Amino acid sequence: MADTIVTAVSYILPLFAIIVLIRCTKSMLGNKSQTEIWGYIHRDDGVSLISHWENLIGRSRSADICLPYQMVSRVHAVLIRSPKGVWRIFDIFSKGGVWVNGEKVHGTGTVVHDGDILNLAGNSVRFRDISEKQRDAIEARRTQTWRRVHPAVTLFFLTVFQALLLLELCCTAAAENISGIALGFGLLILLEWFCYFAMRSIRRTGFEVETLAFFLSSIGLEIIASSVPDEMFRQMIIVFAGVVAFFVLGWWLRDLDRTKTMRLPLAVISLVILMAVLVLGREQYGAKNWIFIGSLSIQPSEFVKVAFIYVGAATLDRLFSTKNLIMFIAFSALCVICLAFSSDFGTALIFFITFLVISFMRSGSIATIALAITGAGMAGFLMLRIKDHVAKRFSAWGHIWEDVWDSGYQQTHALSAGASGGLFGKGAGNGWLKDTFAGNTDTVFGVMCEELGLIIAICAVLAILALTFFAVRNSGHGRSAYYSIAACATATMFMAQVALNVFGSVDILPFTGVTFPFVSRGGTSVLACWMLLAFIKAGDTRKGASFVVSSPEAQTKKMREAEKA
Numbered sequence: 001m002a003d004t005i006v007t008a009v010s011y012i013l014p015l016f017a018i019i020v021l022i023r024c025t026k027s028m029l030g031n032k033s034q035t036e037i038w039g040y041i042h043r044d045d046g047v048s049l050i051s052h053w054e055n056l057i058g059r060s061r062s063a064d065i066c067l068p069y070q071m072v073s074r075v076h077a078v079l080i081r082s083p084k085g086v087w088r089i090f091d092i093f094s095k096g097g098v099w100v101n102g103e104k105v106h107g108t109g110t111v112v113h114d115g116d117i118l119n120l121a122g123n124s125v126r127f128r129d130i131s132e133k134q135r136d137a138i139e140a141r142r143t144q145t146w147r148r149v150h151p152a153v154t155l156f157f158l159t160v161f162q163a164l165l166l167l168e169l170c171c172t173a174a175a176e177n178i179s180g181i182a183l184g185f186g187l188l189i190l191l192e193w194f195c196y197f198a199m200r201s202i203r204r205t206g207f208e209v210e211t212l213a214f215f216l217s218s219i220g221l222e223i224i225a226s227s228v229p230d231e232m233f234r235q236m237i238i239v240f241a242g243v244v245a246f247f248v249l250g251w252w253l254r255d256l257d258r259t260k261t262m263r264l265p266l267a268v269i270s271l272v273i274l275m276a277v278l279v280l281g282r283e284q285y286g287a288k289n290w291i292f293i294g295s296l297s298i299q300p301s302e303f304v305k306v307a308f309i310y311v312g313a314a315t316l317d318r319l320f321s322t323k324n325l326i327m328f329i330a331f332s333a334l335c336v337i338c339l340a341f342s343s344d345f346g347t348a349l350i351f352f353i354t355f356l357v358i359s360f361m362r363s364g365s366i367a368t369i370a371l372a373i374t375g376a377g378m379a380g381f382l383m384l385r386i387k388d389h390v391a392k393r394f395s396a397w398g399h400i401w402e403d404v405w406d407s408g409y410q411q412t413h414a415l416s417a418g419a420s421g422g423l424f425g426k427g428a429g430n431g432w433l434k435d436t437f438a439g440n441t442d443t444v445f446g447v448m449c450e451e452l453g454l455i456i457a458i459c460a461v462l463a464i465l466a467l468t469f470f471a472v473r474n475s476g477h478g479r480s481a482y483y484s485i486a487a488c489a490t491a492t493m494f495m496a497q498v499a500l501n502v503f504g505s506v507d508i509l510p511f512t513g514v515t516f517p518f519v520s521r522g523g524t525s526v527l528a529c530w531m532l533l534a535f536i537k538a539g540d541t542r543k544g545a546s547f548v549v550s551s552p553e554a555q556t557k558k559m560r561e562a563e564k565a
Helices: 002-029 132-141 151-172 175-201 208-227 229-253 256-261 263-280 300-312 322-341 345-363 366-386 388-396 409-421 444-451 454-475 481-505 523-538 552-564
Strands: 039-043 046-050 054-058 077-081 087-091 098-100 110-112 117-120 123-129 282-284 287-293 296-298
Touching (some): 002 208, 002 454, 175 208, 208 444, 208 454, 208 523, 229 256, 256 263, 263 300, 263 322, 322 345, 345 481, 409 454, 444 454, 481 523
Antiparallel strands (some): 054 077, 117 123, 282 287, 287 296
């Protein structure tokens, strides 16, 4: 009877996984991007909309506010709105200069009020801030995408998916483990619905990003229940802590002025942590990247991922500062060097790929990227020469079947197990790859394919891909360059992890031993993934979608309070 139930559920599970994925993707990507309006620039020949908190002004067509005048520099000035509604203009090394009502703008910038005359290289324009009534009217015209694909219905389908996973596990697990597994899944379902209603209570309706994260966490919980059922409650505590950290970081990111004050201290703390790992860390599986506190093991580099993006994203007034960019390059180089000396090649590679994306978004310089890649190539070659652990993995690449019990052990076993699962899998808990070395971490994609089937495993990859497209799509409409860069950098980090985990398991890429976001076993990894998710949420500016950015109504209320004060 139990085998019949497992077989039947195996054919039904992929259907609900696909439904959840399609509904989330349709809601996130299936609607036209909606631009917010925060003011206007009146020119003699027309009007330019101000649709960001940070706006690049110049002759270039790619500028947020394009002034097609010959004397205006391609990159001339930056117009920035503070969280309290105060506008300030900065001259970013223009040739013709910037004046506000006849007074020259210097390095610290000048406050701009409604009706002020801005003069850029002899060309005058008028700045107009929008009134409270205009802001309310504009916001009322923006549509809410959740009305077309209601998030509560999507969450219901996810709950059914989780219930079916639990049913499978109850049929295959040992009797003494069933209560713990049921408790774990029950707590996860309660947590996601609590988060949904909490979002609704503050009039936030977008829940697709969190739904995809809970979908991946459900698969991760199945991996735990199948491989180490005794850790179910511990894993739920970690997921709960991750969700709390997600909301706390999201709340912190609401105030960009507050966010900017912590970048330098956080950079210093991150470097101290990585250096401490070199001294105090314990080597495991060839990499010295763990710190043990009693029986508790922590991988600090996972938390440094969050700090790396937090520090790397810069607001628009700092993007064109050479000093600021050089400091970030130095910070990145030190992070990668520390990871390299720890023999954590996979994490070092993820940091470097993320660094390239952040650097390009900050500078737009292909030469800078080319120089960084050249330097990294030379450093990578040196690492292969002096690190036997890394060199061994590269030498096995493409030759795994020549030594299936040593250098090719993990990849050959992952391929064999994954192939045996077919499209629909053997059923949750019925696989054998979970019991092999690093089966529930580095080769977790093989476990997914074996137990849940190729369809669900691909859905897990597509869930990360959907988050990536969502972050990139919204980057052009983000209120701040900080939100846009942080979201794209996070998406890059997730995609790099997935690519290295999946392609490394099937020998398309060298095996580097990195985790699959939200799915692989590991407390610090899961906690860091939920924190990173806050950056993607910050890039969501759909009406009523994100708790990370305040609604225009809240902005208006804050401005009124500031004026009264």
